[in-house]
Amino acid sequence: MDVKPVRRYSRKKKIYLGIILVCFASVFIRIGLVQYDRSREIISYYSEWQKSGKPVEVRVIEAADVPVYDQFTVRAVDGRIARGFVTGEVKEALRAGQEIYGEDKSIPLAVLKSVGKDLNMDTGMFPVEIEFEKPREPGGVFVVFAHTVTINKALVVPNEVLDISSGGYFIWKDDAGFAKKYKVGIGSRNGYGAVVTEGLRPGDRVIFSGQSMLEDNDRLLVVNAAAIDKAGKAR
Secondary structure, eight states, X not given: OXXXXXXXXXXXXXXXXXXXXHHHHHHHHHHHHHHHHHHSOOOOHHHHHHHHOEEEEEEEOOOEEEEEEEEEEEEEEETTEEXXXXXXXXXXXXXXXXXXXXXXXXXXXXXXXXXXXXXXTTTTBEEEEEEESSOOOTTOEEEEEEEEEEEEEEEXXXXXXXXXXXXXXXXXXXXXXXXXXXXXXXXXXOSSEEEEEESOOTTXXXXXXXXXXXXTTOBEEESSHHHHOTTXXXX
16 A cells, blocks of 8 residues: 655744735735725714814913013123123113023023113114023023013913914804804913903913814814813813
């Protein structure tokens, strides 16, 4: 009787065969996932917004005392001494001996030594001199800040909240669950935010994000009301 030889596969061939089988399986799995995604119902975000409201972030605006800083540039000249120039308006708000800050306004880094009374003819500005707490490399240029005034009980919003159109400033509010656009008056503004003098009251619920594509009377879905509404009026 003839006995057929048993075919034995080497370990390397078995590994290659396993890799090929895994590749084929992954292809079929991928095809199945694509077919499943195609069979799913397409959700219209617009229709969802119509039913549930457009997702927005809302914050309750409260009045607070806001310090105002004026910035100017100085150049280190010798050791801890640095000199620069300021406008006439800033000059009137400065006083010798006051603290000077860097970008982080929590800790002072220098003291204002003097403010010149005479206009510099080359720059059209007034000279100032400050003294750093630590020596600086001569020739180094630094942008510094001086606290010049505090606005009491101000209503402040970040610049990103402002909608600028038709030569005016507007903000979006959450008015009982619906979007409302209001014109506001701006008292002062810098690179971070603006002080609102008209059109905003303490306790108003201002839309901080999600206001793009909003229209008046759009239904809102406030996603963070429970976290920011201290009065517990979250919807």
